[in-house]
Amino acid sequence: MSLSWEYYVNRRGIIVEKFLTDNKIENYNQFCAVLKKFDLQPPSRESVAHHFPAKRSKPAQVKNKASSTKTTRAQIREKAQTKSKPVEKASEQS
16 A cells, blocks of 8 residues: 555655655656656655746746857967067167
């Protein structure tokens, strides 16, 4: 005879969130599979739905090469070389 999930939680003083993380449960189907191993009757999907937040799809990232802020090593070396060269004044050249 299997026990109900509600009875098991109340009797053992289980924190549901901790139970889910400890057993690496991410959705209702995984939850039911684990309860079956413990010989427990799963609750209705609606009663535990708040423990399984709906996965949000990530918006597609737009890559804009024109606004790249990365500096390559070659660009850094080039800047360092231009800074190390002495600047000649216009009056000295004539």
